[in-house]
Amino acid sequence: MKLLKFAAIDIGSNAMRLLITNVIENDGEVIFKKASLTRGPLRLGMEAFENGEIGSENKDKLVHMMKAYKHLMIVNDVVGYRACATSAMRDAQNGPDIVKLIKDASNIEIEIIDGKEEARIIYDSxxxxxxxxxxxxxxxxxxxxxxxxxxxxxxxxxxxxxxxxxxxxxxxxxxxxxxxxxxxxxxxxxxxxxxxxxxxxxxxxxxxxxxxxxxxxxxxxxxxxxxxxxxxxxxxxxxxxxxxxxxxxxxxxxxxxxxxxxxxxxxxxxxxxxxxxxxGVADGITRSLYADYKKGKAIKNVLNK
Missing domain, CATH: 3.30.420.150 (Exopolyphosphatase. Domain 2)
Structure with missing residues (x-):
């Protein structure tokens, strides 16, 4: 039996989630089992939809949350992760700047994805x-x-x-x-x-x-x-x-x-x-990460610089 762990970060408009999934390979069978789900009640959408950008307070909270998620992935020996941001970050004018800020502060790379990519990820579940x-x-x-x-x-x-x-x-x-x-x-x-x-x-x-x-x-x-x-x-x-x-x-x-x-x-x-x-989206992310891993494709790891 072989155990692998993959992580999905889903940054939504009403909350953000870190899903860590155990992938168990056993005699040709592959089992996906949720190891943990950490939810942060951070409402990026309120500001993004009303003001067109994410304010400094929520920006700071987002950085702290990403650092916490990084530490959780490290202690769980996660093989790879993918972090996706959806509607709020798409609408926020400073979305790309926040992505760079988080990369510099936590080494976590966030992708701002569109609706079609969300649909593809969901199908990957x-x-x-x-x-x-x-x-x-x-x-x-x-x-x-x-x-x-x-x-x-x-x-x-x-x-x-x-x-x-x-x-x-x-x-x-x-x-x-x-x-x-x-x-x-x-x-x-x-x-x-x-x-x-x-x-x-x-x-x-x-x-x-x-x-x-x-x-x-x-x-x-x-x-x-x-x-x-x-x-x-x-x-x-x-x-x-x-x-x-x-x-x-x-x-x-x-x-x-x-x-x-x-x-x-x-x-x-x-x-x-x-x-x-x-x-949901997070489940699709972890499954697609495992598929890429088995194909030998490069996947992100929080320890990579």
Whole structure:
């Protein structure tokens, strides 16, 4: 048996995560098992979407977080890592400057990726292996700054689209109606061409809603149940959601707009259920890192200068 460890850093608009995954090679079988997940509640999106840049306070916190992630990767003997930043860093004018600052301070190289690369990474999570081969699926990942839609046809990535509709943008009331119209049109086009499509939900909010709904593992979350949970949450204040449901403060406010996005998409494609496999960008990163490692490709290591 051989054990390898790979790390994925996902710098989102509402939070950032370090996923360390154990990859176990045993008699020709390869097993991916989460070793640890460290989440930092750093809201880069609030400033990026409102002011067009990330301020000095959050910039300093980001540097401290990256240094902490570096130390965690070192003590875990991580073979390689990849750090990806999404919507907030894309929108921030000083995003490239922050990338350089973090490289100088921690030796961690951050890539600011677009929606298409996010979709490719998600596909690398081997989500197709979990799906029924004769069905079409729409992978819906709702983040703080954007919603990524990825169409899977017969287990293959057919097309993807990123929309600037995210939970923080919705809280700030900064989502243009044209963005919703464009999403609606895109969904109408794919349902007209591909017929019935099932939804796969991704992101911390739908994962939490799935747990709140008490859905049995492996069973889909019904749209009716999602509507009931969304209504229950929306009738409470943020403080009441924290107390009643034990939500983290940075989850308690964004969970309602996230549910609204999932409900809207499910209505537009007439999907009665949402499958929630609890995987995302970070899972895809670690799997693609392992694949590159086996092919002999160069991968980043925090100890490399």
């Amino acid at each position: 081997h989500i197709a292996d979990m799906l029924e081969p004769n069905k079409n699926y729409l992978y819906v990942d709702v983040g703080g700054g954007s919603t990524e839609l990825t169409l899977l046809v017969n287990g293959k990535l057919e097309k993807s689209r990123s929309f600037n509709i995210g939970t923080l943008r919705l809280l700030n009331k900064s989502v243009d109606k044209k963005e919703w119209d464009q999403m609606h049109t895109w969904l109408d086009n794919i349902t007209e061409k591909y017929g019935k499509i099932e939804i796969i939900g991704s992101g911390g909010n739908i994962n939490k809603i799935y747990k709140l709904a008490g859905t049995k593992i492996g069973q889909p979350l019904s749209r009716v149940k999602l509507m009931a949970i969304a209504k229950q949450l929306s009738e409470l204040s943020v403080e009441e959601r924290i107390i009643k449901f034990g939500l983290n403060p940075d989850r308690a406010d964004v969970i309602v707009p996230a549910s609204e996005v999932f409900l809207m998409v499910s209505r537009w494609i007439d999907a009665k259920n949402i499958y929630v496999p609890v995987i």
